[in-house]
Amino acid sequence: MASERSARQRRANGEESRRRILDATVEIAGERGYEGTSIKLVSARAGLPASSIYWHFKDKDELIAAVIERSFGAWLEAMTLPEVEPAAVEALEPVELARRRARTLAAQMAKALLDSPDFLRLGLMLALERRPEEPSARTMFLQVRHVAHERVVHAIGELAPDLAPTTARRLATYALAAADGLFIAHEIGGDDVDLLDLFDMHAHALSDTVARLREAQ
Amino acid sequence: MASERSARQRRANGEESRRRILDATVEIAGERGYEGTSIKLVSARAGLPASSIYWHFKDKDELIAAVIERSFGAWLEAMTLPEVEPAAVEALEPVELARRRARTLAAQMAKALLDSPDFLRLGLMLALERRPEEPSARTMFLQVRHVAHERVVHAIGELAPDLAPTTARRLATYALAAADGLFIAHEIGGDDVDLLDLFDMHAHALSDTVARLREAQ
């Protein structure tokens, strides 16, 4: 490129800087975890000095918590059961319709994970850590996860209303946990692991499990 | 306690010290990840000076890799399909027998995880990290995981010999990934999450999936 990004920005721009810092942080923290995220690295990738980071955020703890907070909404949105066209409702048996909706939801989640894996990668690293003084980012991620769990419980209640509430909760725990595992498998295996295929298999497995649990009760 | 652990050990004892260092490291690294594991912390928990650590291990990288290496065997052992009493072989249909064996294997894995969670917790943290210079511990864990994956493929081949090889591989990936996820769910949720129950549900889900895949092909 001939035109260097002109000299320096011509006016102080806090909002833009804050965004750049958070972008840099989510990348680095998603690659190296909490301890591995150094202010110097973030500052270098954001193209801003350390003092700017400390102007926007109280300390490292708050910085990483802010990263989780920012992705909160987008992440939960992917966990919402999508509506279905009325034609399908009429054409299919309820059980078959539920399976189809579960598969759609699974595909939606898989795509969200492929799209921005940094958030969950960081979240899971934080969740696995057990240091004496818990980082606020970990607390925050666990809260997000709790809300996600409630959402899955709700989705199961909608797709399989005849399931006992405690059974639905167990199934939701299983569903969410397996999704985490599939994500990790894809992180490890790269493109050798077909995340969409695995999530589809997962949706089927859950539907099969509902059928089995239904018979059992 | 009146009797202080007497003064200091009376003879140099390398093997014992090495074990103490590795014990301390697996605990700390399992709690705080790679970067969070400082030599000073390990030295304090092992009750030995830093120089002893560096006498036994070349550097931090080798130390953490040694932790993974030591747990290698025990971990793979838990992933071995247990034999089954001949009486059961005769009494049950093949499909029902396969389900029972899968449940036994799942219970065995769940118990191994409850028994010593540090290894997998550390391994998963390492696996999620993506720093430019990969720690040898990560490479080593991925190798262990690869062997584990092969074992699951083999177990599926034994329990469901009619499944196409590629299908068996996909299923093995799914099985192992979900197991990781369930472990994490238990790490997060503590005793609110019944790991044995979830693994049993997983064994059923896999058996159901085999049935479905069998029909599909």
Add this chain to the structure above:
DNA sequence: CCCTTGCTGGAGTGAACGCTACAGGACATC
């Protein structure tokens, strides 16, 4: 035109980091 506000730039703090150097104690072998 000055003054406040919002943000950047650079220099630097003490503490913690991984790691090393080296003297010396405990034991085995002779």
Add this chain to the structure above:
DNA sequence: GATGTCCTGTAGCGTTCACTCCAGCAAGGG
């Protein structure tokens, strides 16, 4: 009891860490 090996204990190396201080600059409002 001398000698060599194994391991411990102390001190400290250079580097990086999170974080601070403060001068200075571009806008907006008076």
